[in-house]
Every structure is written in C-alpha cells, then in structure tokens.
Amino acid sequence: MNIEVNPEWWKELFDEVYLVTDARSVCDEDVTRREIDLLRELIPLSPEHEILDLCGGHGRHSMELHSRGFKKCTVLDYSQFLIDRGRREAGRLGMEITFLQGDARATGLPPESFDHVLILGNSLGYIASPEGDRAILSEAMRLVKRGGRLLIDIVNGATLKSRFNPLAWHEIGDDIVVCRNRSLDGDMVYAREMVISKKSGLIRDNCYSLRIYEPDSMRRLLAQIGFSGVTVLGDFSPFHKIGDYGFMNSRMIVTAQKP
Ligand SMILES: C[S@@+](CC[C@H](N)C(=O)[O-])C[C@H]1O[C@@H](n2cnc3c(N)ncnc32)[C@H](O)[C@@H]1O
Incomplete structure (x- = not known):
C-alpha cells in the first residue's frame, strides 16, 4: 500500500480521536503509574524541583507526579486540544500545574529554568526533517539547569x-475499531x-510517519548536543497484557545530564 503522509500531520492529529x-x-x-515508578528509580527528583513535561500531551505524567508530591510541573505541548483538556482536568482535581501550548523546538521559556526535562510517551520523531528532533533536544539542553537531567x-x-x-487492529469498547497498516523504510516508519x-x-483515515532511534543513534545525537552520562534501558514496557500498542510496545528509557 502506498502511504502518503502530510509532513505536518503531527500538528493536527493529537486530538480527541x-x-x-x-x-x-x-x-x-x-x-x-508504572512509567512514573520507573522514572522515579532513574532520576533523583525532589519536591522543590521544577519539572518540564515537554511534548506532555494532556499532562498525565505531570498529574501523576503532582499526586506524588512533585508539584512544580509544567506541561508544554503543540496540541491546543490536549493542553485545554489537561488544564481542565488538573483544575477539576485541584492540581496547580502550568499548561502551555507551544512548539518544543522553540518554547520561549527562560534558559536553565528546570531541574529536569522529561520527553515521555514516544514524543520524538514526528517532524519530517531530522533537524526537528535535534532542535527539540537542543531546546531541552537550553532549558535544563547545569547538572539537571533529561529523561x-x-x-x-x-x-x-x-x-x-505491518498490520494490526484493535477494538475499543463495543463500537470502535482501529486498523493500522505500516511500512518500514530505514529509520522511518x-x-x-x-x-x-x-x-x-469511518471516523478517520489518516497517514503519519515516525523517525525511529536505536540506542546507539540516540546516544550519538545526545552527545552531539552536549549531554553527558547518557544511559539507555533498552526494553521497557508498561503493559501487562500482550498486544500491539502501536509504537508504544517496546521502549527505551534514556537518561542524560547537562554538564
Ligand atoms: C504520543 S503523544 C504523547 C504525549 C504525552 N507525552 C504522553 O505520554 O501522554 C506525543 C505528543 O507530542 C507532541 N508533540 C510532537 N511534536 C511536538 C512539538 N514540536 N512541540 C510540541 N509538542 C509536540 C504532540 O502534540 C503529542 O501530544
């Protein structure tokens, strides 16, 4: 099957569907919870730390961190829908979390204003040019304090x-079926x-693409940007049931430090 992708797909598809x-x-x-359990083991968080949840979607990780006493969380995401939804939900739960709509390549936030920057839930690789991820990681470098961590x-x-x-489908409740057809070309899916x-x-028929990284290519990229102490845990999955969870199945958790 010929899969034609609008390179700007990621600006529109992170919505209610x-x-x-x-x-x-x-x-x-x-x-x-399982994702945050692992994160807690890998980086030293303290309740006074400023945490940036970059490409944080509807803020699920920041809400979980907040409920564990890490209350200085900022979520930044391109999707206005997800930011509005997260802000509403946090407000309903009485959580003071900052939600910002913006582009992770150029956030406009002051330099070195966070103790940790988190990029969770497979949020790199969407911008068509490899310069996109480089720009996001350089922005993370600019925003994190010296000695601070990137995860x-x-x-x-x-x-x-x-x-x-190449082929997967799953059902959601009694009504919705999600069918996915994929092809692999080098480091692009x-x-x-x-x-x-x-x-x-039919509710939606859309195409998208993802640049993928292997442990070595991610290590190289982070070193080029200036991060040190890069560690990679290569086989994390938060799921208990077997299934095809799209790109979320087998993940690597990468940590690095700003020297
Ligand atoms: C798979 S979602 C994961 C969201 C969240 N981290 C989570 O785990 O729930 C990927 C997110 O990355 C965001 N994103 C991708 N590229 C971005 C960019 N350049 N600037 C800001 N957000 C971006 C999307 O809007 C989307 O919400």
Whole structure:
C-alpha cells in the first residue's frame, strides 16, 4: 500500500480521536503509574524541583507526579486540544500545574529554568526533517539547569525493526475499531490508520510517519548536543497484557545530564 503522509500531520492529529485510539497507552492510570515508578528509580527528583513535561500531551505524567508530591510541573505541548483538556482536568482535581501550548523546538521559556526535562510517551520523531528532533533536544539542553537531567521514553527502533508488524487492529469498547497498516523504510516508519465506528462508519483515515532511534543513534545525537552520562534501558514496557500498542510496545528509557 502506498502511504502518503502530510509532513505536518503531527500538528493536527493529537486530538480527541487520538485519546480514543491510543487510550490503552495514554488514558490508563496504571500504565502512567508504572512509567512514573520507573522514572522515579532513574532520576533523583525532589519536591522543590521544577519539572518540564515537554511534548506532555494532556499532562498525565505531570498529574501523576503532582499526586506524588512533585508539584512544580509544567506541561508544554503543540496540541491546543490536549493542553485545554489537561488544564481542565488538573483544575477539576485541584492540581496547580502550568499548561502551555507551544512548539518544543522553540518554547520561549527562560534558559536553565528546570531541574529536569522529561520527553515521555514516544514524543520524538514526528517532524519530517531530522533537524526537528535535534532542535527539540537542543531546546531541552537550553532549558535544563547545569547538572539537571533529561529523561526520554521512546520506542526502541532496534526492537521495532526486529519485530516489525505491518498490520494490526484493535477494538475499543463495543463500537470502535482501529486498523493500522505500516511500512518500514530505514529509520522511518509510515502508517495508515483507519478508525471505524461499527455503528456509524469511518471516523478517520489518516497517514503519519515516525523517525525511529536505536540506542546507539540516540546516544550519538545526545552527545552531539552536549549531554553527558547518557544511559539507555533498552526494553521497557508498561503493559501487562500482550498486544500491539502501536509504537508504544517496546521502549527505551534514556537518561542524560547537562554538564
Ligand atoms: C504520543 S503523544 C504523547 C504525549 C504525552 N507525552 C504522553 O505520554 O501522554 C506525543 C505528543 O507530542 C507532541 N508533540 C510532537 N511534536 C511536538 C512539538 N514540536 N512541540 C510540541 N509538542 C509536540 C504532540 O502534540 C503529542 O501530544
């Protein structure tokens, strides 16, 4: 199948349909708790630390951190829908979390204003040019304090390639079916996703692409940007049930420090 992708797809597709198609990954509190459990083991967080949840979507990780006493969280995401949704939900729960809409390549935030920068839930690789991720990671470098940590949770490209699954579908509740057709070309994955309602028909038929990283290519990129002490945990999965969770199946957790 020929998969044609609008290079700007990521500016539009993180909306209410994404919260349905990816609910198993991004709307499951147990999954988020397990992700934060691991993060707590890997970087030294303290309640007075300023934490930036970069490309943080609807803020699920910041809400979990807040509930554990880490109350100085800022979520920045390009999707106005997710930012509005997160701000509303945090407000409803009485959590003071800053939600900002913006581009992670150029946030406009003051330099060295965070103790830690988190890029979680597979949030790199969407911009068509490789310069996009470089710009996001350089911005993370600018924003984190000296000695502060960067933590990235991203699909492990090596595992994804070795177990590449070109066809997958799953059902959500009684009505929704999500069908995905994927192809792999070097370090790029292209996917067509159809979301179908059994009751009312086609909801969405869209294509997207993702640049994937293997532990070594991520190490190299971070070193070029100036991070030190890069560590990679290569095989994290927060899921207890076997299934095809899109790009979320087998992830690498990367930590690095600003010298
Ligand atoms: C798969 S979602 C994960 C969201 C969140 N980190 C989570 O785990 O729930 C990827 C997110 O990255 C955001 N994103 C991608 N590129 C971005 C950019 N250049 N600037 C800001 N946000 C971006 C998208 O809007 C989307 O919300």
